[in-house]
Amino acid sequence: MPITCSTRGTSSNATSPLSTPPMRLPLPPASTKPVMSSFLIRSFCIVFFANRFRRYCIGRALQINDSVGESLSCFVLPLICRTPLFTELINMSAARQVFESITVDRARELILETAPKPTETITLPLAQAVGFVTSCDIAAANPLPTYTNSAMDGYAFRFEDVVGEQEIVLPIVGQSFAGAPCQQTNFEPRTCIEIATGAAMPEAFDTVIPFEKCDIDETARTIRFQTASVKSCANVRYEGEQINQGEVIVSAGTRLTAQHLALLAAAGVSEVVVYPRVRVSLLTTGSELAEPGQPLGRFQTYNSNGVMLETMLKAMNCEVESVSMQDSAEVIAQKIAELLERSDMLLLTGGAGNGKFDLSQTQLNAMGSMQPWSINMRPGRPMRFGQISGKPVFVLPGNPVAAFVSFLEFARGALLQMQGLTEGLWLKQYPARLVNDIKKKPGRAEFMRARIVSFEDGAPVVEPLLNQSSADLVMLTQAEVILCLDHDSDRYAKGSIVPIQYLRDAGL
Template structure:
């Protein structure tokens, strides 16, 4: 296996110096799942006034045991403008401003009322300020609300809105162009002719990369012709170009020679990995290029191991894949000189590798819940031994 770059060395080289893309400012309803580029500081105080936490009557604590004369009403958005005097009460509703002079709210279930006169009919509140939310109880103007680099959830967006923000600076999504090459390929939904197959990789990788935060463009199938491939590479307006297929050494594998003709710098080509040995990484001008194998499983695994971390880092996200330590449900032989990734399922006994591991078997890939990682030259493992797995069934909840 001389000349094959070890997996970790290749990944480290790919990610070296990669930083998050510049920020763009978007309306809040476009920010879910995006990574915040700058801290969010409260522009407002929440609540901006002392507010009722319950429906009832606002009174003075000193008048709790007295009869009260109801002098007004305070509702959300329509406060009572006066100032409460001795023996007076204001009918109040949840969220409404507490009138000046009031320092407690008696809930309506503990009040009896006859016309404009009301009084306590139950145990009443236990202390002054009961059922009142003080101004700034949640946060005050100038408070730090959300830290930079936070991936924004629904609750974060609600908090930003309450804090006075209508738009936020977020890291721009990485733009990825997929270039699938091959005269034998036809688009999904079309009937393949003699010697042709469906181009399944682009739709699969588009879903994978979008889950990692990318905007993905697929210009369609590119024929196995140098001019067509060169034109597609030069037309890509992207942060990352991913080619699929054509990165090996056959007469029809044109990716490497065409990239070199266009002046690309090839950082590495071929790594000690299974599936996915014919992987290349480089740059075409200012655009990063990844060349993935054409076999479906190889394309998926190399995209998961290399494209997803790269896209995640460009998008400001953490790039670690979800790993788990699980027991083996069946023994495994010693591994060879390439790091291997075995498709597997979860069972009560642990991770069970599929009997067949051919890199063209999409049906088994779709059933796989795990990739069992077997490092290069790993010794034989017995049933019950612990192994490290990539949790495919957790990927979308993490990314």
């Protein structure tokens, strides 16, 4: 019996030795094919016009010279542009660009070419200047020490008076204390005075012996000591032996620490000229975000990136304005414009990818000049960099570890340059030995979180942490170093020497 196969008005017959009843193969509903065809045709047309418009018209005045173009621009295309499908396709086309893949070193070069160096300065008292970067050399207003003084509690004498003696007895003829110097200026040979640490040395004396090395007779007011127990000029700090008056003691481009400020104060400096704080606007985006301390809704997560990055920025002495908001193209665009009016740098998290829901990236492309490259690295490849109104903009990935690494390896260096530093913009790398084999994708740089397990021949032996997920904050808290694997290699054998960065060098 023949098998009949019906396909909407067409049929084919075949002879079969099997005895089976006629059968009809299941077909889609009659209306599906026309609808799908219509949808595909409309989509194709819209994509065609969208790409044409995006290439020639978006961001500048519409320029079409021929009569057909004028008709389309006046009547047809404005109607198409108002459709939701057109808008969505435009956003998808803008977001899903193909970026040039560049190396870590090249990205750093391009970032530093864009990040502005500071020009304005402010004057601050020492107590308010910690963490700021000096804009000029600072010279000592007075020598240091400011006068010749004793480095020990003991007895001051003239060393030549005891030369040739094994043991000597000296009468105590005066005293000198810090802030209360000995008023006597003429001394008989082979005499001494009691002196305290920091007290002024009489010009007649040149050596101090600690009281612990002396036999002291309080009644007779004498001391006895072995001359071999002290050397000439011992335990004396001479005026200007550390710093001369007018000598540069802090160079331009130095980040001031408590130690620097103590030195400046001791050298008679009361205020410093520094570069002002870099003002950074931090915008975290994501409809799934809830702020710490707020109730957590279903399918929400707490905004850990905002807390982490704000803390890292403040540790760098930046002035930070932190804002979190949901994914909304219009609201994000408005907020970006507001933040840039009062900041020197914009730092965003979320929306760094290359998909239709990455609204931050789409808005920035429309507002400014985002660089047409990505970095072949892991984690953090989605990171983007550019400028809006002459101000650097970083779009960091939403995954917290990727955001952490991207900030550490790129945004931090740009900020240091904007603060006035010229050296040490990138974390220093040190040699370390691998505890196990590593295999990675060739051509891709990797920044692996690792810990130090031991030391061999003075070099740390490091072990990558078990989970290298860009979302694993638990592993990030256990990391001591970043293992820096370059683009070229794809295998690293156990015992290989590899570069690492200490997180402590970044204050982390």
